[in-house]
Amino acid sequence: MSFKKVAVLGLGKVGHLAAELLAEAGFEVTGIDAVPRAAPFPTRQADLGDAGALSALLEPYEAVLSCLPYALNKGVATAAHAVGIHYFDLTEDVPTTKHIRHLAETSAGIMAPQCGLAPGLVGIVGADLAGRFDRVRSIRLRVGALPQHPTGLLGYAFNWSPEGVVNEYLNDCEVIEEGVHKMVSAMEWIETVYVDGVKLEAFTTSGGLGTMCETYAGRVENIDYKTMRYPGHVQLMNFFFHELLMREKRELAGQILTHAKPPVDEDVVYLHVAAEGWQGPQLLRKEFVRAYYPMEIAGRHRTAIAWTTSASVAAVIEMVRDGKLPAKGFLKQEEIPFGDYLETRTGQLFAGGRGRV
Numbered sequence: 001m002s003f004k005k006v007a008v009l010g011l012g013k014v015g016h017l018a019a020e021l022l023a024e025a026g027f028e029v030t031g032i033d034a035v036p037r038a039a040p041f042p043t044r045q046a047d048l049g050d051a052g053a054l055s056a057l058l059e060p061y062e063a064v065l066s067c068l069p070y071a072l073n074k075g076v077a078t079a080a081h082a083v084g085i086h087y088f089d090l091t092e093d094v095p096t097t098k099h100i101r102h103l104a105e106t107s108a109g110i111m112a113p114q115c116g117l118a119p120g121l122v123g124i125v126g127a128d129l130a131g132r133f134d135r136v137r138s139i140r141l142r143v144g145a146l147p148q149h150p151t152g153l154l155g156y157a158f159n160w161s162p163e164g165v166v167n168e169y170l171n172d173c174e175v176i177e178e179g180v181h182k183m184v185s186a187m188e189w190i191e192t193v194y195v196d197g198v199k200l201e202a203f204t205t206s207g208g209l210g211t212m213c214e215t216y217a218g219r220v221e222n223i224d225y226k227t228m229r230y231p232g233h234v235q236l237m238n239f240f241f242h243e244l245l246m247r248e249k250r251e252l253a254g255q256i257l258t259h260a261k262p263p264v265d266e267d268v269v270y271l272h273v274a275a276e277g278w279q280g281p282q283l284l285r286k287e288f289v290r291a292y293y294p295m296e297i298a299g300r301h302r303t304a305i306a307w308t309t310s311a312s313v314a315a316v317i318e319m320v321r322d323g324k325l326p327a328k329g330f331l332k333q334e335e336i337p338f339g340d341y342l343e344t345r346t347g348q349l350f351a352g353g354r355g356r357v
Contacts (some may be wrong), residue, residue: 004026152261195289
């Protein structure tokens, strides 16, 4: 069933832009934040950490998009379930997703976590590539959100949530290796990757696969997700977290890293997605490799990480409204048809970028 009224919770760079993209796509958007925000769409101020008040807050809407810190998403999802509306978020947190999946068993609307870049878009692309084979040997997902002009030994800038980055670097990672579904340590399995001639290193980080290991268990021999960084980064982060024991002080670690490497305006998002398998008797490899840069949207400069993340979820919300995806239950990102995704008003933004398919 089509819907129009969407509440966007959290009006940072990603939430604000997602709300603008949804408004451009024909939704009636209300932005809600804990502090006053100026915006070209209606806004409200509310205590979004008050789980008990969220149901009443969401009652007037038909869908909610949470762009809040992952720790608040369980409360938002529970409230959305209680009032029977669609739920979308960007989380990569595994316990949060498990909670949402349980709610989806009895939901009146769709429950769609993990609608960002990774998990999210890369899983959609990976499934599309895998679907071109009769039998699949491997699916490899690689994403890097980086400064275009890195400085220092780390070669990094915290354009994304420091809490999210710390969790990705420290939490264990799901993989399928030689047909075995298992957990491995983060910041391992280091490899070299090139995108547009730029040398990068890739290493395991948590959360990026979403539900893909479950979906492809018994069907694909190898699946893994890795983060891409400029060479030398992972060795320094291993030193920081493990030799200096900053893994024991995650919040402080995030503060130190953000203070040292604040966000930049000129960033780049690299995607390197590959699948290998057989078409008949022939073993082949299919790749989707892109470099996405900042762009102007609605008259404002938008960083690459902000617009790719915002557009990822906005395109999915468009598809649900237009009947291209189920209207209730739990949505896995790898079940989203990539062709339909690219045909949405917002999904068309991903037709650009430098690279190849």
